[in-house]
Amino acid sequence: MRGWILPPPIEPIKTKQQFEAERVAKVTWLIQHEFLKSDRIKDALLKVPREDFIPENYRDYAYLEVPFPLPGERATISCPHSYPLFYEPLGLDRGDRFLEIGLGSGYGAAIAREVVGPEGLVVSIEIDPLTFEYAKGNLERAGYSDIVLVNGDGGLGHPEFSPFDKIAITAACVAIPPPLIDQLKIGGRLISPVIKADVQDLVLYEKDSEGVQRLTICEVLYVSLRGIYGA
Secondary structure (H helix, E strand, O other), X not given: OOOOOOOOOOOOXXXXXXXXXXXXXXXXXXXXXXOXXXXXXXXXXXXXXXXXXXXXXXHHHOOOOOOXXXXXXXXXXXXXXXXXXXXXXXOOOOOXXXXXXXXXXXXXXXXXXXHHOOOOEEEEXXXXXXXXXXXXXXXXXXXXXXXXXXXXXXXXOOHHHOOEEEEEEOOEEOOOOHHHHHOEEEEEEEEEEEEEOOEEEEEEEEEEOOEEEEEEEEEEOOOEOOOOOOO
């Protein structure tokens, strides 16, 4: 994958206890490096076993800062730091109605479901049918039966459950798809990698009565958005 060096695929041998220790160590690392501040996001990262959302031959590498390939076209599970990198600026919290564009392995949706709690809602859209089925299976095995999963074009959003408090686009766009801005409530936030020349910036958008304000956070590297509004 562009920009990353993958470790070699191996048969998994690590125990549940080893993964739990690595999960705690990773959360500690995320706090020390100031990616993670919210107690709710911290608790979600400690609860959801990332290793259960990674293809078996990469499972033992679950907590490395490397994205791994998934079934489907150009599909990946992002590095562990990517989830607080997105969710902290969004202010993702209990009770939020959250829309995720790019289901990937299902890990991000599981984290978000733990953060928003039973009062909230998580909707996740995935355009690739192979990736969608892989994530759906992961979430079903993990017991997440109340996430709304949609196999479709994420750039169109999901008007049935709008307006959303928070939206995360996990693929790089040239511009934010207008339907997603329309489905974001006043006072809501959207975060996305945005392509600018030969780099990508992670940009936070906040919608108010005057329009949409934007704040650039940092440079990132993500696969490009597919679909009608694809890059």
